[in-house]
Each structure stands twice: as structure tokens, then as C-alpha cells.
Amino acid sequence: MDFTEYLPGEVTDRILSYLKASELSTFSCCCVTWREISNKDNLWVHHCMKRGWMRFGLFMNILQTDSTTSPKTNISNTSPVFHMYVPEETRLSPICKWKNVFIRVHHLMKNWEKGRYSSNMILRGHREKVTALDCNGECIVSGSEDKSLRFWDSRNGSCIHKLDVHSDTITKIVWKGNCIVTGCADSSIRVIDSTNKQMLMSFQGHGGSVDHLVIIGKKIVSAATDKTVRVWSLTDRKLLHIMRGHDDDVECMCSHGNQVVTGSWDSTLILWDIDKGKFIHHYTGHHEVINCCQFDDNKIISGSADCDIRIWRKSPPECLLVLSGHEGEVYCLVFNDAVIASGSSDSTVRVWSLNGKILHVLEGHLGVVRCLYINEERLISGGDQKKIIIWDYKKGKQLYVAHRHPTLLHLMWVDDTKLITASPERPGTITVLSFW
Structure with a gap:
């Protein structure tokens, strides 16, 4: 029936x-x-x-x-x-x-x-080391010590455009919508239209290499080796704010909403309001340079060369937890609604609960763990010796090593279908691992 x-x-x-x-x-x-x-x-x-x-x-x-x-x-x-x-x-x-x-x-x-993927695309064209990388899913843009920007088709690996607009090493690339923003060791910032690959505007003012950039709405926030954080208007094409507070170079910067957090060689974090152009809170407690930071509405998480990870209440500022366990500098960290993951020069990736409990110590790398990516399904770590490892972070289990990755890596970009890395070697190469 x-x-x-x-x-x-x-x-x-x-x-x-x-x-x-x-x-x-x-x-x-x-x-x-x-x-x-x-x-x-x-x-x-x-x-x-x-x-x-x-x-x-x-x-x-x-x-x-x-x-x-x-x-x-x-x-x-x-x-x-x-x-x-x-x-x-x-x-x-x-x-x-x-x-x-x-x-x-x-x-x-x-x-x-x-671990079903192909690695048949190695993008060659830069004469020197690739120092910056971003992607919109279909097109890759890379910057190099050879002072050039290159645009690549991520589907077939062809170089579709080359742009020479900087006079020194390109240190940072951020791509949002049709806007590509680049930072350079010559202290300049360039804004490029991603559709026609033409430079729209240029910003000058920093007194050192522009190593960190974020785009928030119609504003660019930059941090440089001159110890300042600056806010620029894409609409009016002018400098809006110069924000001072660090006593040494800025080593990391992240954004959430209309705020940014910077970590510095002076061992402190600062939370900034980019609309008002002033710092909101100062966070002290680390003993060495802060290499990485991330934050959300309520908390800031930072990793330092003092081997510790700290969880801070955003406001009022207070260190809530110190996560100790790494035996080397903490170079990178990511977090989601369930866990925090950190990578270190001790060759391990550690997974922590949000209340500071160590859940898993993941071993498999040789040398520094430089890059991390996390989503609901997996954790991906990239480190020295050409090694990329994909983990089930909930079980603390290694799924596999992307053993066909052909080059060293120091930059990594991941989306739902592909994993892109850049090598620190000369001449510079970019590798695309396709999972689709």
C-alpha cells in the first residue's frame, strides 16, 4: 500500500x-x-x-x-x-x-x-617574495617585494593584470566589494577599483611602513611603523583622524563594527573608536610583543611572545583569563562561538574552551605555526616545512595533511572551495588547492 x-x-x-x-x-x-x-x-x-x-x-x-x-x-x-x-x-x-x-x-x-583536492595551480610571475594576498573567491590579488600588484584568475591560474603603483614593498592588501586597498613600505596607501584595475586615489601621511589595513564602511583604518593609527575617508578622499597611544610599532590590528583593536611591541592593546578618532580603552598585562588579536561585542583575545593568550573584558577593561601552556611565542589565533585555537613557535596548535580550559593539544607541525582558519566544520593550520594540516577540532583529531602542497608558506587564505597560500621564497609563488 x-x-x-x-x-x-x-x-x-x-x-x-x-x-x-x-x-x-x-x-x-x-x-x-x-x-x-x-x-x-x-x-x-x-x-x-x-x-x-x-x-x-x-x-x-x-x-x-x-x-x-x-x-x-x-x-x-x-x-x-x-x-x-x-x-x-x-x-x-x-x-x-x-x-x-x-x-x-x-x-x-x-x-x-x-582530503580530495587538486594542487595543479602554482602561480608564478612575481620576481621577489609575495608579501600580501587577498581574494574575492574568483580573483586573487597579490603584492610583492618587487613593488608590483598582480591579479590572477583563481580558476585557471592565469595572470590577468599587473599594476605598478608603489615604489617599495607592498605590505598589506584588503579587498572589500569593488575596492582594493594596498599598504606599502613607502608609507603610502593606494585605493584600486577591482573592476577596471585602475588606481582611484592615494593617501600619504604615515611616517613609516603601512603594515595593517581594514575597510569599515566608507573608511580605511591604517596602522604603520610610525606608531600611529589613521582613519581615512573614501568618500571625501581625506585624512579624518590621527590616533596616538602606542609607544612602539603596531604588530597586529583587527576590526569589529566601528571599532578596531591594535596590539603593539609595547606589549599593550588599545581599543579605538574610528568615528570619534580616539582610543576607548588601554589593556595592559602581556610582557612581550602582541602578535595577534581578535574581538567581538564583549571580549578581546590576544596572543603574545610571552607564550600566553589573554581574554579581556572589552568594557570596562579587565583581563578575565590567562591561557598558559604554549612553550613558544603565540603567532596566530582564531575563535568562534565554541572554541579558541592558537598557533605557536612550539609547533603546536592548542584548542581552548571560551572559559580558558585546554581541550586539545594538536601536534604535527615542525617549526612555527603561522596561519589558522576555523569554521563550524574544521580547523586549518599552516606552518613551516610546507605543511598544512586539516583538523577535526571538536574531537582533537588530525584529518589529514595536505601533503601535495609544493612550497613553503607564510600567508594563507581560505574560503568554502579553495585554500590559497603564498610562499616566503624568492621568486614569489602562490599555490591554489581546489576542493571543488
Whole structure:
């Protein structure tokens, strides 16, 4: 007996809404009628929403995102390429949008989990070390000690444009919307239109290398080796504020809302209000340079050469916790709603709870752990000796080493489908690992 013949459609839909995705797939394989009944967006959008995959159908249309990988270039059984077999002649209706999204994203997540990726793209063109990198998903922009900016097609690795607008090493690149902002050791800031690759404006004023940049709305915030933080207007093309407070060079900077936090060689953190152009709070407690920091509405987390990580209450300023355990400088950190992860010169990655408890010590690197990336599914660490490791940070387990990564790395950029690194070697190279 086919129960769907005797029940109203809305009742059948309600029953099917209680099935797991795997059960719904099995149900659809039983017969043509059940396949058609289960081929509905309202059933599959629930499973995408439950897994946090809505962005793939709303903002990044994975249905129109072709794989960047050629199957011929892959080692046997490691190809990340997605193929969906659809008979030329079929009486079945087309797969609904959100089932299609679910199937493709499930395949993508399995690629990350199982280590199915290609590494057939090494981008060559810079004559010196690559010192800055950013990407919008489709195009990569890189800066180098050779003073040039290069734009690369992330799908085929071709250099699509070269721009010479700086007179010294390019130290920082930030890409937001159609706006690319670059900082340079010549103390200048350049603003470039990403669509036509033309320079729109230039800012001068810093007395040292501009090593840190963020874009907040229509403002640029920069920090340089002259110990100052400056706010510039993209609309009026002028300097708005010069903010002073550090006694030494700024080593790290991050933003949240209309505020930025800077960490310095003077061992302090400062929270700044960029609208008013003044510092809000000063945070003291570290004993060495602060290499990294991140913050949200309530807390600031910092890592230092004194081997400690500190969690601060943002306002009123107070050190809430000191996370000790690393035996070397803390070079990088990331956090989400569940955990904090830190990388150190002691070759370990440590995972902490938000209340300061050590959860996992992840070993596998040789040398400094320089880069970290975290999302809901995985933690990725990049370090010396060409090593990139993908971790299940919830279980404290190494999933795999991206062993086909061909070069050393000191910069890393990650999105849902690819992992991009830049080498500190000369001449500079960029490597793209594609998981789709």
C-alpha cells in the first residue's frame, strides 16, 4: 500500500519533514512517485538550513560554480570533481534547487573531510617574495617585494593584470566589494577599483611602513611603523583622524563594527573608536610583543611572545583569563562561538574552551605555526616545512595533511572551495588547492 495515495499532500510533506537527509534520499529511490513527492524545495531547504548551508544557495550559487579542477590532473581516487549523472531522456522532473544545493555541498564537505583536492595551480610571475594576498573567491590579488600588484584568475591560474603603483614593498592588501586597498613600505596607501584595475586615489601621511589595513564602511583604518593609527575617508578622499597611544610599532590590528583593536611591541592593546578618532580603552598585562588579536561585542583575545593568550573584558577593561601552556611565542589565533585555537613557535596548535580550559593539544607541525582558519566544520593550520594540516577540532583529531602542497608558506587564505597560500621564497609563488 502506498500511503501517499491516501493522505493529503500537506500531511505527507509533514511526515517527510521528520526524515533525515539520508532517509529522504532513500525514500526518493523507492519509486517514481515517491521521488517526485520528495523532490520539493520546502523539504530540502530544511536540511540545508540545519547544517548552515543556506549561503551556498543564497549568496554563493554553487549550482553555477564550475569545478576548477580537471580530472586528468588528479592523482587516482583523490579528484574533488563533482559529477551528477542525469539521463538525456527521463520522465523525472528536474532536481529541485535546494536538493541540488544539498547534494553538491555534501560532496564539497566530503572533499574537505577526506582530503580530495587538486594542487595543479602554482602561480608564478612575481620576481621577489609575495608579501600580501587577498581574494574575492574568483580573483586573487597579490603584492610583492618587487613593488608590483598582480591579479590572477583563481580558476585557471592565469595572470590577468599587473599594476605598478608603489615604489617599495607592498605590505598589506584588503579587498572589500569593488575596492582594493594596498599598504606599502613607502608609507603610502593606494585605493584600486577591482573592476577596471585602475588606481582611484592615494593617501600619504604615515611616517613609516603601512603594515595593517581594514575597510569599515566608507573608511580605511591604517596602522604603520610610525606608531600611529589613521582613519581615512573614501568618500571625501581625506585624512579624518590621527590616533596616538602606542609607544612602539603596531604588530597586529583587527576590526569589529566601528571599532578596531591594535596590539603593539609595547606589549599593550588599545581599543579605538574610528568615528570619534580616539582610543576607548588601554589593556595592559602581556610582557612581550602582541602578535595577534581578535574581538567581538564583549571580549578581546590576544596572543603574545610571552607564550600566553589573554581574554579581556572589552568594557570596562579587565583581563578575565590567562591561557598558559604554549612553550613558544603565540603567532596566530582564531575563535568562534565554541572554541579558541592558537598557533605557536612550539609547533603546536592548542584548542581552548571560551572559559580558558585546554581541550586539545594538536601536534604535527615542525617549526612555527603561522596561519589558522576555523569554521563550524574544521580547523586549518599552516606552518613551516610546507605543511598544512586539516583538523577535526571538536574531537582533537588530525584529518589529514595536505601533503601535495609544493612550497613553503607564510600567508594563507581560505574560503568554502579553495585554500590559497603564498610562499616566503624568492621568486614569489602562490599555490591554489581546489576542493571543488
